[in-house]
Amino acid sequence: MDVTERRNPFGSLASHAQSFTAARLVQTAVAEVRSLTWPRRADRRLLEALSRDAERPRPPARRTVRLTTLRQRPRRVPGRVLFERLGGADEICLQSFVIHHPDATILLDPAVPADVHGQVMPELQPALRRIVWPPASTIPTRDALAESGIRPDLALCTHAHWDHVSGLLDLPGLPVVLHEDEIDWAATGELAPAGGVRRGLADRPLHGFALDGPPVLTFERSHDLFGDGSVVAVDLAGHTPGSVGLLLETEDGSVVLIGDVAWHSRQVEALRQRSGLPGCLVDEDRERTWHTLHRLHALPAQVTVVPAHDHARAARWAVPSVS
Numbered sequence: 026m027d028v029t030e031r032r033n034p035f036g037s038l039a040s041h042a043q044s045f046t047a048a049r050l051v052q053t054a055v056a057e058v059r060s061l062t063w064p065r066r067a068d069r070r071l072l073e074a075l076s077r078d079a080e081r082p083r084p085p086a087r088r089t090v091r092l093t094t095l096r097q098r099p100r101r102v103p104g105r106v107l108f109e110r111l112g113g114a115d116e117i118c119l120q121s122f123v124i125h126h127p128d129a130t131i132l133l134d135p136a137v138p139a140d141v142h143g144q145v146m147p148e149l150q151p152a153l154r155r156i157v158w159p160p161a162s163t164i165p166t167r168d169a170l171a172e173s174g175i176r177p178d179l180a181l182c183t184h185a186h187w188d189h190v191s192g193l194l195d196l197p198g199l200p201v202v203l204h205e206d207e208i209d210w211a212a213t214g215e216l217a218p219a220g221g222v223r224r225g226l227a228d229r230p231l232h233g234f235a236l237d238g239p240p241v242l243t244f245e246r247s248h249d250l251f252g253d254g255s256v257v258a259v260d261l262a263g264h265t266p267g268s269v270g271l272l273l274e275t276e277d278g279s280v281v282l283i284g285d286v287a288w289h290s291r292q293v294e295a296l297r298q299r300s301g302l303p304g305c306l307v308d309e310d311r312e313r314t315w316h317t318l319h320r321l322h323a324l325p326a327q328v329t330v331v332p333a334h335d336h337a338r339a340a341r342w343a344v345p346s347v348s
């Protein structure tokens with residue numbers, strides 16, 4: 026795997042409670058009013074440019090991977106609570122995936138530890154904690170892995186938010202791979218480390234990669250993780266500075282796992298950003314997140330977009346439960 030071992034800085038870094046500045050809370054309130062009264066419209070000029078980029082080639086895939094979705098229980102959330110101008114309701118969950126490559130079995134986004142309410146929630150800011158509080162029925166990543174019988178060689182996180190990292194708290198010693206920009210942000214940022222992120226990343230082999238490869242489809246930077254075109258990291262910066270997606274060539278076609286650029290595929294299809302609350306609290310750069318959402322919307326139809334919290338979409342790759 027084309028990654029570089031890094032000195033792990035997280036053991037010596039304290040976790041701390043998430044705390045938003047007054048300016049950010051005011052910005053969130055203003056954005057929420059705007060979401061309710063004047064939702065953002067798609068940028069047609071950007072979409073036009075991206076439709077040409079969508080024809081750019083991707084690395085030819087010499088091998089394929091198999092994708093598995095670990096079992097998780099969703100909760101139903103009205104669309105208008107999370108997204109601008111989206112009616113209906115969606116099943117949202119804390120999803121983890123497994124990518125089976127011939128050379129390595131990768132746990133993608135270890136989402137949740139067994140004691141999420143004791144180990145993670147107390148560090149989140151109360152306004153956000155209320156929105157994301159996991160139901161008691163949530164399945165810890167460790168348990169979902171055990172029941173699947175899958176033994177990963179390493180974990181890879183699309184970004185360093187608690188619900189993509191903190192499952193590592195129950196998986197001691199498992200090596201982890203992150204985009205270099207995200208390692209730097211998680212080690213220095215004020216928001217990234219909250220919710221068990223630094224503790225989850227600490228005391229384990231840490232590997233990084235840079236997006237040093239060419240543009241692929243609508244994405245400006247990439248990194249072919251195995252050099253065979255089957256698992257290509259692509260730049261999805263915005264939600265966090267080093268967010269990446271994973272463009273997979275599976276036995277059943279092309280898939281891009283997008284982390285949290287969108288929480289649901291309806292957002293990508295309709296081009297709707299998150300509402301001001303919670304959008305302004307969870308997106309590091311709301312403007313850039315909006316542009317990245319356009320990149321996903323403009324992808325060729327044969328690439329299936331899989332948000333990390335979209336239960337129904339992720340369930341396409343679910344393994345039958347053995348319990």
Ligand SMILES: [Zn+2]
Binds near residue numbers: 184186264285307
């Ligand atoms: Zn996130």
